[in-house]
Amino acid sequence: MSALLTIKGLSVRFGGVQALSALDLEAPAGAITALIGPNGAGKTTAINCVSGVVAPDAGRVSFDGQEVLGLAGHKLACLGLTRTFQNLQVFGLMNALENVMVGLHAASRGGFAAAMLRLPLLRREEKAIRERAEEMLSFFGLEKVAHQPAEELAYGDQKRLELARALAGRPRLMLLDEPVAGLNAAETHEIGGLIVKIKEQGIGVVLVEHDMGLVMHVSDQVAVLSGGVLIAQGTPEEIQQDPEVLRTYLGGGEEFGLVA
Amino acid sequence: MSAQGKKFFGCLAALAAVLALLPLVVTNPYYLNVLNVVALNVLVVTGLNLLIGYAGQISLGHAAFFGLGAYISGILSGSYGWEPWTALLAAAVVVAVVALVIGLPTLRLEGNYLVMATLGFNLIVSVLMVQLDDITGGPSGYTGIPSLSFFGAPIASDISFYWLAWGAVLVGLILARNLVHSRVGRGLKALHEAPLAAAASGVPIEAYKVKVFVISAVYASVAGSLYAHYYGIITPATFDIFKSVELVTMCIVGGMGSLWGGLFGAALLTPMPQLLAVVEEYKDIFFGGILLVLLIFLPQGLVGWLEGKRVRPGGRAF
Amino acid sequence: MAVGFGDQLAQYVVSGLTTGAVYALVALGFCLIYNATRVVNFAQGDFLSLGGLMAYSLLIGAGLPMALAFPLAIVAVALVGALLERLAIRPARSRQVMVLIFITIAASILMRGIFKHLWGKQALALPPLSPETPLHLLGATFTPQNLWVLAITLVAIVALIWFFNRTLTGKAMRATAINSSAAALMGIDAHRMTMYSFALAGALGALAGVLITPITSLSYNVGVIIGLKGFAAAVLGGYGSFLGAVVGGLVLGLIESLTAGLISSVYKDAVAFVVLLLVLFLRPGGLLGVKGRDRV
Numbered sequence: 001m002s003a004l005l006t007i008k009g010l011s012v013r014f015g016g017v018q019a020l021s022a023l024d025l026e027a028p029a030g031a032i033t034a035l036i037g038p039n040g041a042g043k044t045t046a047i048n049c050v051s052g053v054v055a056p057d058a059g060r061v062s063f064d065g066q067e068v069l070g071l072a073g074h075k076l077a078c079l080g081l082t083r084t085f086q087n088l089q090v091f092g093l094m095n096a097l098e099n100v101m102v103g104l105h106a107a108s109r110g111g112f113a114a115a116m117l118r119l120p121l122l123r124r125e126e127k128a129i130r131e132r133a134e135e136m137l138s139f140f141g142l143e144k145v146a147h148q149p150a151e152e153l154a155y156g157d158q159k160r161l162e163l164a165r166a167l168a169g170r171p172r173l174m175l176l177d178e179p180v181a182g183l184n185a186a187e188t189h190e191i192g193g194l195i196v197k198i199k200e201q202g203i204g205v206v207l208v209e210h211d212m213g214l215v216m217h218v219s220d221q222v223a224v225l226s227g228g229v230l231i232a233q234g235t236p237e238e239i240q241q242d243p244e245v246l247r248t249y250l251g252g253g254e255e256f257g258l259v260a
Numbered sequence: 261m262s263a264q265g266k267k268f269f270g271c272l273a274a275l276a277a278v279l280a281l282l283p284l285v286v287t288n289p290y291y292l293n294v295l296n297v298v299a300l301n302v303l304v305v306t307g308l309n310l311l312i313g314y315a316g317q318i319s320l321g322h323a324a325f326f327g328l329g330a331y332i333s334g335i336l337s338g339s340y341g342w343e344p345w346t347a348l349l350a351a352a353v354v355v356a357v358v359a360l361v362i363g364l365p366t367l368r369l370e371g372n373y374l375v376m377a378t379l380g381f382n383l384i385v386s387v388l389m390v391q392l393d394d395i396t397g398g399p400s401g402y403t404g405i406p407s408l409s410f411f412g413a414p415i416a417s418d419i420s421f422y423w424l425a426w427g428a429v430l431v432g433l434i435l436a437r438n439l440v441h442s443r444v445g446r447g448l449k450a451l452h453e454a455p456l457a458a459a460a461s462g463v464p465i466e467a468y469k470v471k472v473f474v475i476s477a478v479y480a481s482v483a484g485s486l487y488a489h490y491y492g493i494i495t496p497a498t499f500d501i502f503k504s505v506e507l508v509t510m511c512i513v514g515g516m517g518s519l520w521g522g523l524f525g526a527a528l529l530t531p532m533p534q535l536l537a538v539v540e541e542y543k544d545i546f547f548g549g550i551l552l553v554l555l556i557f558l559p560q561g562l563v564g565w566l567e568g569k570r571v572r573p574g575g576r577a578f
Numbered sequence: 579m580a581v582g583f584g585d586q587l588a589q590y591v592v593s594g595l596t597t598g599a600v601y602a603l604v605a606l607g608f609c610l611i612y613n614a615t616r617v618v619n620f621a622q623g624d625f626l627s628l629g630g631l632m633a634y635s636l637l638i639g640a641g642l643p644m645a646l647a648f649p650l651a652i653v654a655v656a657l658v659g660a661l662l663e664r665l666a667i668r669p670a671r672s673r674q675v676m677v678l679i680f681i682t683i684a685a686s687i688l689m690r691g692i693f694k695h696l697w698g699k700q701a702l703a704l705p706p707l708s709p710e711t712p713l714h715l716l717g718a719t720f721t722p723q724n725l726w727v728l729a730i731t732l733v734a735i736v737a738l739i740w741f742f743n744r745t746l747t748g749k750a751m752r753a754t755a756i757n758s759s760a761a762a763l764m765g766i767d768a769h770r771m772t773m774y775s776f777a778l779a780g781a782l783g784a785l786a787g788v789l790i791t792p793i794t795s796l797s798y799n800v801g802v803i804i805g806l807k808g809f810a811a812a813v814l815g816g817y818g819s820f821l822g823a824v825v826g827g828l829v830l831g832l833i834e835s836l837t838a839g840l841i842s843s844v845y846k847d848a849v850a851f852v853v854l855l856l857v858l859f860l861r862p863g864g865l866l867g868v869k870g871r872d873r874v
Binding site for chain 2: 618666669670671672674675676677679680681683684685686687688689690691692694695806809810813844845847848850851852854855858859860862
């Protein structure tokens with residue numbers, strides 16, 4: 001599988017801290033590439049660089065052969081690259097359905113003039129958007145809360161809502177930033193299953209997570225960051241036996257045996 | 261049509277009915293005049309609410325856009341003999357370009373820079389209106405602005421302008437509502453709440469903010485042109501920074517971002533200077549005091565409160 | 579009498595620095611409140627007016643000596659500033675910056691109404707700090723008041739620097755401005771620190787008023803335009819930065835004075851706002867290149 005997302009030599013410095021040092025990473029389509037590491041290792045920084053939130057000091061990022069660093073943030077969704085956020089960024093006042101409908105913004109066209117004049121193009125698109133959004137809500141088990149304001153949803157539901165929003169526009173690669181943070185074992189297991197289903201649709205996934213059980217269970221490749229530097233990369237089995245990783249991060253490995 | 265849509269057009273129809281019947285009851289030209297000014301304020305406030313409620317930005321310069329609409333249209337038709345409707349259109353185009361020039365650099369910055377820029381802009385325009393007296397007539401104003409006409413008949417009386425002004429308001433409300441309940445409106449609400457997530461979903465946040473700003477400026481310009489062609493005389497004092505504050509106050513009193521709130525706020529606050537003129541002495545104390553109490557305890561605005569909107573503590577501020 | 583160009587220039591510089599110092603004081607007031615609350619305090623100019631008005635009442639009305647009247651006026655306005663925070667900002671149910679900014683605007687309208695009621699609309703004359711015997715230096719003619727303004731502003735700035743760096747309260751205020759939750763965890767009462775910021779801003783505004791109104795004239799709304807120009811000065815220097823406020827104030831004063839003198843005095847009042855717009859368009863971080871504080 002050729003790489004869909006290629007990161008080369010990505011470096012970021014925040015004041016006195018080197019958050020990322022020459023990171024090289026590839027994420028193919030139809031596979032789950034995990035990015036793990038202790039807090040402050042630079043995982044979210046890497047995601048922020050790719051999604052245009054942070055401008056790196058050096059390096060290149062290409063998505064499907066196209067250079068994407070420096071592109072305005074909103075263009076990435078049009079290219080098929082979406083993300084979720086570590087600190088939830090749902091649109092609190094809008095209901096669940098509307099949140100997911102925003103996820104389809106890149107997939108639709110009507111502009112200001114069309115909107116104000118309520119042109120037929122817009123009305124047709126709106127119908128399609130609504131249907132797809134409802135489909136997404138079903139996929140994530142959120143139909144019951146479709147018309148509730150997003151800020152009133154349970155934490156787990158809000159996490160799933162972000163996923164639904166990111167998936168709605170049929171992206172080719174999704175950057176998931178700690179999608180199961182704060183969830184219990186059952187919810188984590190459920191989301192893990194959904195992520196695998198997403199991958200099976202041919203969508204690439206970059207998964208930043210702390211939950212080792214989930215990571216080792218679903219990932220095809222695991223990259224380990226520590227202090228902004230990539231210290232190991234390989235399959236889950238390889239990573240769990242890598243001495244460098246065990247030393248700096250997994251702490252011996254006993255408690256991180258193969259968890260179903 | 262959705263339930264919300266039915267509710268909106270229902271209210272709109274009710275409003276239209278009331279407006280149609282009102283002149284039968286209100287024949288005194290003084291009160292008709294007040295209603296006309298209310299209409300023009302509603303028009304400006306509708307545009308302003310789009311900016312405040314959906315782009316999350318405040319402008320303290322809308323009186324300047326209103327004034328530019330008045331002066332440009334007035335001068336083009338008064339000094340240069342342009343047909344008034346064409347002059348109105350030209351003024352709207354010029355104001356749109358000016359808003360673009362101001363909005364592009366300031367709206368790409370995070371934070372409330374637009375407040376500052378529009379404030380400065382309004383102050384500059386006020387100075388220019390007074391100082392460029394060869395063109396504008398200076399502090400005593402510009403006179404001799406021709407009325408608009410409808411198929412040859414001049415719209416010069418209070419009652420004929422009433423139909424025009426409130427007709428414009430209805431059209432303005434419908435266009436605004438269409439915008440709000442569309443993909444674009446969703447995008448605007450999203451960018452207001454969580455800009456990063458909105459961008460990640462494909463909403464072009466800078467472009468949208470600028471477009472909303474331009475549209476709100478055009479609403480103000482059209483209202484200003486109508487104002488000029490109604491009164492025939494305009495003076496710089498009408499378009500100063502205090503007028504900008506009044507306009508935003510109308511939005512806030514009614515409920516920021518609420519279209520009906522804007523209507524309510526404008527209807528409530530427009531006649532107030534006249535009512536309070538009786539106690540001219542205490543006008544500012546009264547106005548400032550009421551505004552202060554409302555803002556502290558009822559920030560969702562009167563209409564927002566009636567609609568049962570909870571107060572959002574909002575923002576991280578402090 | 580033909581005045582040499584060099585002399586004229588010196589004149590403009592002197593008057594520019596004088597108003598510039600006052601702008602700096604006003605700008606510092608904005609800076610303090612912005613750093614504590616992210617709010618643009620539109621009542622800042624009214625603190626200036628009130629400073630002058632109270633000084634007038636204490637001096638002329640109550641017959642107090644200047645050395646007592648002026649400091650008392652400043653303290654009184656500091657109290658008003660604290661009241662503004664305590665009664666209008668703190669109880670506000672919405673913490674959105676937009677709403678809070680508007681609360682300061684409403685407070686400003688209310689305050690001006692009260693001033694108009696208590697002091698009337700006419701212009702009042704506040705005497706300068708010392709007799710106005712003209713001085714001549716390097717070709718410029720200026721009055722002792724110019725010197726007072728510059729000297730006292732300098733003292734005020736030094737005092738502020740000392741306060742924020744050497745006193746516990748000052749450091750607590752800075753801590754609260756940087757991270758109010760962390761400060762709270764350290765036992766610092768964030769609300770009280772914010773109130774102190776408002777009080778200090780009030781004092782600075784009043785000081786500016788007491789210094790400048792002998793030169794410009796005093797009335798219930800004298801502070802409005804000066805306040806807005808002080809704001810432009812803060813943005814010019816770098817909004818939110820202490821040094822930026824000082825630099826911005828002085829530079830704006832100079833630009834205004836030189837433009838009025840060398841180009842045209844008719845557009846003098848617009849100069850500050852043209853500068854404001856230019857800064858926002860070309861270099862939003864101001865002369866000192868202050869970066870925005872918003873983070874992901």
